[in-house]
Amino acid sequence: MNILFIHQNFPGQFKHLSVALAAQGHQVTALTLRVKEPATWRGVRVLPYGVQRRGGQKLHPWLLDMDSKVTRGEACYHAAQKLKEQGYHPDVIIAHHGWGESLFLRDVWPRARLGIYCELYHLAGYPHLGFDPEFQSRDPGAEALRIRLKNLNNHMHFDVAQAGLSPTSFQADTFPQPFRDKISVIHDGIDTAQVKPDPGVRFALGDRVLTRDDEVITFVNRNLEPYRGYHVFMRALPQLLRARPEAQILITGGDGTSYGAKPPPGKTWKQIFIDEVRGQIPDEDWARVHFLGRIPYDRFLDMLRLSRLHIYLTYPFVLSWSLLEAMAMECAIVASDTAPLREAITHDETGRLVDFFDAAKLVEEVCALLDDAPARARLGAAARDHIVQTYDLQNICLPQQIIWVEALARLPVPDLPV
Template sequence: MKVLFIHQNFPGQFKHLSVALARQGHEVVSLTLRVKQATTWNGVRLVPYALRRKTPQNCHPWVTDLDSKVTRGEACFHAATKLKAEGFTPDIIIAHPGWGESLFLRDVWPEVPIGLYCELYHLAGYPHAGFDPEFDRGTAQIEPMRIRMKNINNQLHFDAAQAGLSPTRFQADTFPEPFRSRISVIHDGIDTDALVADPGASVTVPGAGTFTRDDEVVTFVNRNLEPYRGYHVFMRALPRLLATRPEAQVLIVGGDGVSYGAAPPDGRSWKQTFIDEVRGDIPDADWARVHFLGRMPYGQFTALLQVARVHVYLTYPFVLSWSLFEAMSCEGAIVASDTAPVREAITHDVTGRLVDFFDGDALVEEVGRLLDDPEARRRLGRAARAHVRETYDLRSICLPRQLDWVSDLADMTV
């Protein structure tokens, strides 16, 4: 079978599925912006496409996003047309539609089944919009219209695709019928064989020393440090957390950019914005126990999760982070926000502890209780790992189900 993957940053969510298909002997190709020259990665042939230079034009802000997606879709269309001219016609296409690359693939191969990775459909109602009033841009009246325009890319894909794949029920359920009924909920998969508890793990922080399980380490992880992932709530809780836990070392992982939502209006990063807000409330001696680690190589990141006594995870009602499941697989004792996507993974006081997203005092109290209760940490950590093994394990659960989904897609008629 010939399989074509579409992902601007391949492999992305297709890291395991694409390699598994290649190892089964299928011809696997990906169109991606990730490389500049054609190459092979783990048996997958990577074919680059390029975005054309555009002349500046005046666009309404609500269609700027669509303009970007159409630009990418056109570029991918030309690359796909070239592939077809070279004699490659896939049996199935698996695409992440989020950036628009797959918009026009039906025009190249009208008889080929298309499966979509359904990450999120944008909803205008609370709590999907307006969840955090602090960052309300005063546009509540027009927000439903803006979001409806943002969903044009999703809507255009519904008619072209035969099936969808979504990692969580929360994410799948954002999609409207009738397409929701075509979406299978299968997580990307967590490598629980690699992500295990390790009493001998250690993390070295330049200028601060090496931390082990003997240290009172509290961890907080985002791809980028920003409000969507509760960074502002965590930072505002830090003065009290540091004051009440004089031995705690706080290790914060994340970049300075913006993955979701808007950037700060004054040009600073969100990271710096909230450092500046709380720094005056934290004595120098306490601030010396706060360590910003940026983005870490994966092996060091795993060690960080293994060292943590308590791991904090906060999120808006949004896409659920891999890092939560990774921490659970490492038997992490987790304090997380009581938001809908998190409740899908964590049951309060069974696989973790849940607190109101906005309640920094409750967050500090719950972290403190767990730091003082090693038996509770062991109980929650073991239950968290067991849940991940039973529900999200890569090799025994998720990858076999993904491969079945691929087989079903190949049997579908357009």
């Protein structure tokens, strides 16, 4: 079977599925912006496409998002046309459609089945919008309209896609009927054979080496920003450092913005909240706070292996892989009591949940667990068992994903909408 993957940053969420399908003998190809030259990666033919820059044009600000998606869709369409001229015809196309790349691919190959990775449908009501009153839009009514327009790309794909794939029920359930019934909930998978604890882990940090004997608290964002609770964590930090005089705080994440509002020009959310709390923290305590930036994956895993307690906070939004990886490492977890977390964590069984905005309660729960080794061990063991039973890559998720692809290939292909 000819299988075409579409992802601007391939492999992304398809890094395991694409390789597994190639290993089964399928002819697997990927179109992506990530590479500049054709390459072969673990049996997958990876082909580049480029987006042509256009001259400035006047657009309503609410349409900028859709304009960028149509631009990528057009570029991917032309790359697909060239592949078709070379005799290439995919049986199945699997796309992360969030950037618009797959908008016009069935216009090139109308008989191909299209499956889309359904990361999120943008809901304009609370708590998806207006969850955090501190970062409310100056015009909430107009913001709701802008958010609704972000779904134009989703709706255009509903007409051409035969099936969807979503990693969590929370994400799938944001999508409206009738397309929701076409979405299978299968997580990307956690490689629990690799992501597992190691009591002997050692972690170099400046001129010292941390081990499991040290009291290490970890906090991870892709980028340090309010959407992932960075502001709440930082506001809890002065009290946490006072309460835990031996704790080392390891913070991983970049300085940019992945989600939500951008910081004021010339500033970063990271520095804004450092500046807010720094005056409350003595120098000797601040020396125990370590901003690691973005680190290689193997070092990231060692950091989680080292962690005595992991803190994870998020708005009602896409669940981070890092939370599930921390659970697979048998970390004791204190997390926000928000909808995505309730799917992954049962309170006091596989972690502890606290109100997202309650920094004092966060510190109280963290300290209670740090003082209770049997509770940490119980929660950590149950967390890993839950990941193994529910999110394991090789035994649970990847086999289900392959079944999903095979079922997609058998679906009837309706004519394109006129």
